[in-house]
Amino acid sequence: xxxxxxxxxxxxxxxxxxxxxxxxxxxxxxxxxxxxxxxxxxxxxxxxxxxxxxxxxxxxxxxxxxxxxxxxxxxxxxxxxxxxxxxxxxxxxxxxxxxxxxxxxxxxxxxxxxxxxxxxxxxxxxxxxxxxxxxxxxxxxxxxxxxxxxxxxxxxxxxxxxxxxxxxxxxxxxxxxxxxxxxxx
Amino acid sequence: xxxxxxxxxxxxxxxxxxxxxxxxxxxxxxxxxxxxxxxxxxxxxxxxxxxxxxxxxxxxxxxxxxxxxxxxxxxxxxxxxxxxxxxxxxxxxxxxxxxxxxxxxxxxxxxxxxxxxxxxxxxxxxxxxxxxxxxxxxxxxxxxxxxxxxxxxxxxxxxxxxxxxxxxxxxxxxxxxxxxxxxxx
Numbered sequence: 001x002x003x004x005x006x007x008x009x010x011x012x013x014x015x016x017x018x019x020x021x022x023x024x025x026x027x028x029x030x031x032x033x034x035x036x037x038x039x040x041x042x043x044x045x046x047x048x049x050x051x052x053x054x055x056x057x058x059x060x061x062x063x064x065x066x067x068x069x070x071x072x073x074x075x076x077x078x079x080x081x082x083x084x085x086x087x088x089x090x091x092x093x094x095x096x097x098x099x100x101x102x103x104x105x106x107x108x109x110x111x112x113x114x115x116x117x118x119x120x121x122x123x124x125x126x127x128x129x130x131x132x133x134x135x136x137x138x139x140x141x142x143x144x145x146x147x148x149x150x151x152x153x154x155x156x157x158x159x160x161x162x163x164x165x166x167x168x169x170x171x172x173x174x175x176x177x178x179x180x181x182x183x184x185x
Numbered sequence: 186x187x188x189x190x191x192x193x194x195x196x197x198x199x200x201x202x203x204x205x206x207x208x209x210x211x212x213x214x215x216x217x218x219x220x221x222x223x224x225x226x227x228x229x230x231x232x233x234x235x236x237x238x239x240x241x242x243x244x245x246x247x248x249x250x251x252x253x254x255x256x257x258x259x260x261x262x263x264x265x266x267x268x269x270x271x272x273x274x275x276x277x278x279x280x281x282x283x284x285x286x287x288x289x290x291x292x293x294x295x296x297x298x299x300x301x302x303x304x305x306x307x308x309x310x311x312x313x314x315x316x317x318x319x320x321x322x323x324x325x326x327x328x329x330x331x332x333x334x335x336x337x338x339x340x341x342x343x344x345x346x347x348x349x350x351x352x353x354x355x356x357x358x359x360x361x362x363x364x365x366x367x368x369x370x
Contacts, residue, residue: 044230044265044267046219047278131369133368137353170321184316185314
């Protein structure tokens with residue numbers, strides 16, 4: 001068995017390789033990720049976000065958001081997120097559990113500089129995202145540097161499921177130094 | 186403005202129409218949905234599931250699962266789920282919050298009868314899904330009628346975001362009898 005899904009190392013490598021492609025290629029299926037948090041009233045909350053950076057060595061993923069978005073309040077209360085990708089071209093589901101840090105201000109100057117000017121209006125919508133408005137377009141989108149933040153997701157656990165002909169599932173945890181364990185799929 | 190995203194009713198109709206297509210057409214982007222729960226230790230948990238039924242009148246969605254899967258224990262403790270779709274062909278994100286009932290046994294006889302024989306092995310894996318195993322393929326997949334269950338998701342809240350040229354976002358809640366409200370996107 002020399003296929004990537006035949007070994008724990010192979011699965012691990014393929015997962016990070018795929019999501020790395022999502023950062024580099026805007027058209028790649030790993031570009032968008034389901035990002036789930038728990039609200040103050042203990043409700044699950046999910047939304048789609050754009051994957052901005054991955055670091056397989058440190059097991060870190062990053063996304064960008066508006067500091068006034070409701071997920072920030074959720075993360076401040078409860079700094080855990082579940083990240084989920086389904087990658088149909090390689091029959092791979094990637095699930096990650098992360099501790100999330102909110103980085104803003106001068107710390108993220110270099111990231112802000114790299115945001116294309118036309119995309120900076122994603123940070124600063126008035127009224128703040130999720131607030132009721134009188135009509136569909138009764139909002140403005142100025143680019144507000146102070147509203148930009150980076151969610152640094154320090155991955156604690158990864159669950160990979162290959163759904164090809166014979167299903168294979170494995171779990172990797174930071175606690176066990178990313179030593180993989182096969183699971184029943 | 187006669188586009189579907191121009192009105193609250195139009196957005197509502199398009200969302201239910203799209204996810205209905207996901208039930209009918211196995212190749213439709215709404216076929217798979219990110220299904221998020223909260224674990225006993227208050228962690229967000231997400232996985233991809235297949236959408237099996239929708240009922241726009243009752244605002245209900247259904248998925249099928251193995252009653253021994255870990256999400257069942259999570260739902261028994263905390264019967265809420267977040268459902269998330271990103272539908273790139275119409276620039277629409279659909280977020281739903283649902284109260285989940287676990288239906289099994291004779292109640293779901295008719296659903297079980299409709300599961301193709303070749304798919305019934307999705308219910309009954311030994312050891313149970315998520316348990317550690319010695320090797321990648323050290324499991325069996327018998328079809329076990331008693332392990333099949335339906336997760337009936339009674340939708341309480343729907344958040345729709347159209348991400349075309351001018352973003353539009355609206356929220357609908359059962360509590361307000363699904364009367365829509367525009368939100369800042």
